[in-house]
Amino acid sequence: MHRNCLLLCLLVLVVIHAxxxxxxxxxxxxxxxxxxxxxxxxxxxxxxxxxxxDDTLIAGALQSDxxxxxxxxxxxxxxxxxxxxxxxxxxxxxxxTSGSASGYHRFRNYxxxxxxxxxxLTADKHGKVSLRSLSSLKSLGExxxxxINPPKELNHREFRFWVNxxxxxxxxxxxxxxxxxxxxxxxxxxxxxxxxxxxxFRFHYHKAFCCCxxxxx
Numbered sequence: 743m744h745r746n747c748l749l750l751c752l753l754v755l756v757v758i759h760a761x762x763x764x765x766x767x768x769x770x771x772x773x774x775x776x777x778x779x780x781x782x783x784x785x786x787x788x789x790x791x792x793x794x795x796d797d798t799l800i801a802g803a804l805q806s807d808x809x810x811x812x813x814x815x816x817x818x819x820x821x822x823x824x825x826x827x828x829x830x831x832x833x834x835x836x837x838x839t840s841g842s843a844s845g846y847h848r849f850r851n852y853x854x855x856x857x858x859x860x861x862x863l864t865a866d867k868h869g870k871v872s873l874r875s876l877s878s879l880k881s882l883g884e885x886x887x888x889x890i891n892p893p894k895e896l897n898h899r900e901f902r903f904w905v906n907x908x909x910x911x912x913x914x915x916x917x918x919x920x921x922x923x924x925x926x927x928x929x930x931x932x933x934x935x936x937x938x939x940x941x942x943f944r945f946h947y948h949k950a951f952c953c954c955x956x957x958x959x
Contacts, residue, residue, distance in 0.1 A: 766824070768831055768951045771804060774811035775856030776954040783834070783952035789852045790943040791835035794818050794915050795901065800925060800941060802863070802873045804853035805833050808922050814860060814872045818915040818923040824949025824957065831957075832950040835943075836863070846886035846907055852952070863887070865906040865927045871913065883908035893934045901940040903930060912939045 824832035859875035886907035917923035
């Protein structure tokens with residue numbers, strides 16, 4: 743009797759799990775460009791999300807339902823966690839590479855597989871931040887970012903300034919209280935007077951899609 747009850751409980755859990763998985767769909771992602779390299783997602787810890795000081799998500803093409811595949815801009819958008827919304831999904835974030843000698847990092851949009859390499863976080867001399875290919879840049883410094891610690895009173899929750907090597911300016915969220923705000927670069931305020939120049943990388947995402955129809959657990 744005990745064994746039968748145990749089997750019944752396991753069956754119920756399997757059914758519930760299947761229902762939850764099936765409820766997660768990526769119709770919007772699938773209608774755009776989303777090549778899958780495998781049937782499973784890699785470890786999400788290797789592709790974290792960048793968040794702003796107000797915990798909004800910093801997203802490029804396909805990293806959010808708010809940003810289309812053909813949009814090369816970078817934005818501050820609502821931070822959606824996987825499985826918590828019936829309308830919006832969660833997606834993988836940025837690949838990060840660093841030069842140990844230079845101290846600079848480069849960030850590449852993990853979700854963007856179909857733009858011919860136009861997936862690096864860059865800044866031009868006009869202060870515009872966008873996703874571009876390395877081969878299209880006037881200087882590779884446009885894709886290089888250096889981490890600077892904030893003042894002690896703001897040095898918590900892993901927030902950092904990110905300074906662009908080519909412009910010498912800091913990554914910054916512009917705009918008011920709209921759901922989709924533009925990210926650019928402007929003069930650094932290392933005293934912390936502009937908190938919208940502070941960013942952190944988060945690793946706590948689950949049920950995030952890495953491509954069409956495939957998400958992690």
